[in-house]
Amino acid sequence: MDGSSIDQITSSESKSITSPPGKKLRRAGSVIIDAGFEEASSRKVPSSQFKGVVSQPNAQWGAQIYDKHKRVWLGTFKDEEVAARAFDVASHRFRGRDAAPNFNPLSDDEIAFLNSHSKDEIVDMLRKHTYRDELAQSLLERGDGRGSSRSTGPDRQLYIDWHVTDSGLNGPIDTGRAEPAMLRLFGVNVLEVPRNSGGDES
């Protein structure tokens, strides 16, 4: 596809945006648990406070949802929150409005995206950790279909930062080029960087 020069992340010491991808970012507005108690001998992993999230023996987190007496595995995740939101996504897709999400209800855009895919597809995305990108991709290509020609402008690049939003989108978004307005509409911080910067990131 676009094998040539994906996105050169210009370092850009701009203060408006936070750290570049690859760095662990702090999340805001999340629930912080206090895992204060631990038994002396038992190595039992602490149970998750989130629905649909189970701890794995390896100190990771698994997400699962039950559909018709059957367990549907949603994959394993490094972060408890991500696993919890994976459940939220699946929950919305499986049970529609009856879903009991761990976090805020999903945005209309995301729900529309969910409804445009089968359960298996959504589960597959979650398990392969590609849901976020698929969702972003879908939203970026949406619209009136008229502004798409302009989005391919080669003289600008977008640096996209992320943070946890109410709509439930998090993680880095890989967009070659897209309409900033579209991204902002989705609650993503977008910084347009002129190409001549060409800095490197540390």
Next chain:
DNA sequence: AATTGTGTTGAG
């Protein structure tokens, strides 16, 4: 060997 995902059980 390490990790993921399933079998299974038991509680709500």
Next chain:
DNA sequence: TCAACACAATTG
């Protein structure tokens, strides 16, 4: 429906 636990299947 839900998750804890045990362990088989899978992956590196």
